[in-house]
Amino acid sequence: MNGLSIRGLTRSFPGQGRAAPTLALQPTDLDVRPGEFVSILGPSGCGKSTMLRIVAGLDRPTTGSIHWNGQSVTRPGRERGMVFQSYTLFPWLTVEQNIEFGPRERGASAAEARDIAATFIARTGLRGFERHWPRQLSGGMQQRTALARALANDPEILLLDEPFGALDHQTRELMQELLLEVWGADRPEQRKTVLFVTHDIDEAVFLANRVLVMSARPGRIKTELSVPLSYPRDWMVKTSPEFAAMKARLMSDIREEVRRAALG
Numbered sequence: 001m002n003g004l005s006i007r008g009l010t011r012s013f014p015g016q017g018r019a020a021p022t023l024a025l026q027p028t029d030l031d032v033r034p035g036e037f038v039s040i041l042g043p044s045g046c047g048k049s050t051m052l053r054i055v056a057g058l059d060r061p062t063t064g065s066i067h068w069n070g071q072s073v074t075r076p077g078r079e080r081g082m083v084f085q086s087y088t089l090f091p092w093l094t095v096e097q098n099i100e101f102g103p104r105e106r107g108a109s110a111a112e113a114r115d116i117a118a119t120f121i122a123r124t125g126l127r128g129f130e131r132h133w134p135r136q137l138s139g140g141m142q143q144r145t146a147l148a149r150a151l152a153n154d155p156e157i158l159l160l161d162e163p164f165g166a167l168d169h170q171t172r173e174l175m176q177e178l179l180l181e182v183w184g185a186d187r188p189e190q191r192k193t194v195l196f197v198t199h200d201i202d203e204a205v206f207l208a209n210r211v212l213v214m215s216a217r218p219g220r221i222k223t224e225l226s227v228p229l230s231y232p233r234d235w236m237v238k239t240s241p242e243f244a245a246m247k248a249r250l251m252s253d254i255r256e257e258v259r260r261a262a263l264g
Contacts, residue, residue, distance in 0.1 A: 002033075002034050002069050002070070003031065003032050003033045003034045003036070003068075003069065003193060004030070004031065004032040004055065004066070004067075004068055004157060004193065004195070005030075005031055005066070005067045005068075006028060006029060006030040006031070006051075006055070006064070006065075006066050007029055007064055007065050007066075007067075008027045008028070008029065008063060008064035008065065009025060009027065009028040009029075009030075009051065009054065009061050009063070009064035009065070009066065010023070010025050010026065010027050010028070010061060010062045010063045010064055011023075011024045011025040011047065011050050011051075011054065011059070011061055011062050012024065012062045022217075023217075023218040024045075024047040024050050024217060024218060024219065025047040025050060025051060025218060025219050025220070026215075026218045026219060026220040027063070027064065027220075028051065028064070028219070028220055028221060029221075030212075030221060032157075032193055032195060033193070034069075034156075034193055035188065035191040035192070035193060036193055036194070036209050036210065037183060037191075037193075037194040037196065037207055037208045037209050037210075038194065038195050038196065038208055038209065038210050038211075038212060039196045039197075039198060039203070039204035039205075039207055039208035039210070039211045039212070040052075040195065040196065040197045040198070040204075040211075040212045040214060041198065041199070041201060041204050041211060041212065041213050041214070041250060041254055042213060042214030042215070042216075042219060042254070042257065043214075043216050043254065043257050043258045043260075043261045044199075044261070045216075045217050045261065046214040046215060046216055046217050046219040046257070046261070047214065047217060047218065047219030048197045048214050048219065049161050049162075049197055050219075051219075052082075052159050052161050052195060052197050053161075054066060054073075055073065055080065055157075055159055055195065056076060056080055056082045056159050057073055057074065057075040057076040057077060057080065058076060058082070060074075068080065068156070068157065069156070078102070078106060078153050078154075078155065079155055079156040079157065080155055080156070080157050080159060081150035081151065081153055081155030081157070081158050081159065082150065082159045082160075082161070083143075083146050083147055083150050083158065083159070083160045083161070083163045084146070084161050084162075084163065085161060085162040085163060085164075085165045085166055086166075087134065087139075087142040087143055087145070087146045088146060089134040089142060089145055089146060089149070090134075091133065091134050091135060093134075094130065094131050094132060094133060095121070095126055095129050095130055095131070095132050095133075095134070095137070095145050096114075096117050096121065096130040096131065098134070098145055098149050099116075099117040099120055099121065099145065099148045099149045099152045100113040100114060100116070100117045100152070101149065102149060102150075102152050102153035103116045103117075103152055103153065106153070116152050117130075117148075117152060119152075120148035120149075120151050120152050121148060123148070123151075123181075123182050124144040124145075124147055124148040124151075124178065124182065125144060125178065126141070126144055126145060126148060129141060129145075138171075139166055139167050139168075139171070140167055140171040140174070140175060143163060143164065143167065143175060144175070144178070146163070147163070147178075147179070147182070151182060155192065156192060156193065157192060157193040157194070157195065158183075158192055158193070158194045158195070158196075159195050160179075160194065160195070160196045160197065161197045162197055162198055162199065163175075163196075164176065164198075164200075164203070165198070165199070165200075172200075172203070173235060176203060176206055176207060177234065177235070179207065180207060180231070180232065180233060181232075185231040185232040185233065186231065186232045188231075194207075196208065201247050201250050201251055201254070202238060202247065204250070205227055205229075205243060205246050205247055205250070206233060206237065206238060206243075208227055209226070209227055210224060210225065210226050210227060211223075211224075211225045211227060211246075211250060212224055212225075213225075213250060213253045213254060213257070214257075215257050215260070216257045216258070216260040216261035217261065222253060222257065223250070223253045225246060225249065225250060227246065228242070229242065229243070
């Protein structure tokens with residue numbers, strides 16, 4: 001099938017000394033359709049970031065397989081773009097140069113890379129900051145740059161690991177709206193596939209077509225919740241009864257798993 005297909009995925013980490021290995025992920029199956037936006041929630045240590053890193057090709061599964069559009073995933077590839085909570089910008093490059101980096105690495109000319117960077121600088125609200133160094137930017141502006149850099153590579157799927165976790169509440173909400181805009185909330189035919197890891201229930205529901213809840217470690221997908229809210233969305237949807245009902249259900253599931261993790 002086209003899109004993302006995960007089958008029987010597990011990940012076990014070796015123990016230190018005589019300690020037993022730690023099973024981070026139980027056998028996990030997941031399908032994500034092209035253009036779908038899927039959020040993943042779960043208690044700390046449940047394996048959600050581990051699964052994302054395996055999809056990115058940054059880690060290897062212990063067992064199981066991952067396919068993107070029918071091709072086996074075993075290493076990083078330009079069809080998969082990753083954005084981390086830490087901004088991971090090159091401090092020796094300007095905003096514009098950071099965004100140009102991917103296109104230049106894949107063979108674009110200087111003029112082509114500059115044009116690509118200009119497009120995503122405009123789409124992510126970075127005009128006027130092209131010549132700034134990362135250290136001169138606020139956290140929100142650094143994360144805009146990281147998002148623009150990922151998009152400049154024209155990936156088919158975006159993998160986002162708590163990208164707004166370090167931001168203040170107001171900046172975080174603005175970044176959520178920006179992400180929906182660049183994802184193509186009002187342009188269904190242009191939408192990229194997104195797998196988004198977060199601890200924030202409001203964020204998960206606001207952004208996604210579908211929300212997954214993972215159990216306490218060893219992680220497995222415990223709950224799948226379709227989000228029937230239409231796009232484009234603005235912040236007012238968070239005040240609706242439908243939103244409140246979905247949030248309550250997810251909060252109940254997550255509280256149960258957090259208690260399990262705390263009690264061992």
